[in-house]
Amino acid sequence: MSRMSRTSQKRGKVRxxxxxxxxxxxxxxxxxxxxxxxxxxxxxxSTRHERVGGSPPLVRELPGVNAVTRQAYRFVVWxxxxxxxxxxxxxxxxxxxxxxxxxxxxxx
Ligand SMILES: [Zn+2]
Numbered sequence: 001m002s003r004m005s006r007t008s009q010k011r012g013k014v015r016x017x018x019x020x021x022x023x024x025x026x027x028x029x030x031x032x033x034x035x036x037x038x039x040x041x042x043x044x045x046s047t048r049h050e051r052v053g054g055s056p057p058l059v060r061e062l063p064g065v066n067a068v069t070r071q072a073y074r075f076v077v078w079x080x081x082x083x084x085x086x087x088x089x090x091x092x093x094x095x096x097x098x099x100x101x102x103x104x105x106x107x108x
Contacts, residue, residue, distance in 0.1 A: 039092055046085040049092070055080045059100050066095055073097055 038047040051057070057079035065072050073095035081092045 039094070041083040041086065041088055042090050043088040044083065044086040046083055048084040049081040049090075050084060052080040052082050052089060057100070061099075064095070071095075075099055 040047050041049055057077050059075055059077050061074060062076040063072070063074050064076075075096050075098070077094045077096060077100055079092050079094070080089060082089045
């Protein structure tokens with residue numbers, strides 16, 4: 001006679017209150033390492049956000065070097081963004097070497 005009642009484990013839904021509810025399948029997206037273009041949402045770290053209409057991005061010539069990528073940039077662009085996942089609005093800061101006001105290829 002074997003008493004293996006200890007091995008009976010409940011499978012299925014495991015509720016963990018307090019954990020952020022990250023939707024399944026979104027955690028293993030390969031992230032581009034070369035370019036740090038996609039700035040995550042400060043609230044839920046989602047990179048799915050869009051520009052808020054009505055407020056044009058602010059462009060300033062502010063030469064510097066990115067601390068992470070060590071890439072030199074000339075312009076800093078701030079634009080108002082809204083997260084598509086949590087609705088959080090935040091100001092996105094981006095660095096570029098091209099003047100977005102003169103370069104029609106930039107999506108700003
Ligand atoms: Zn968010």
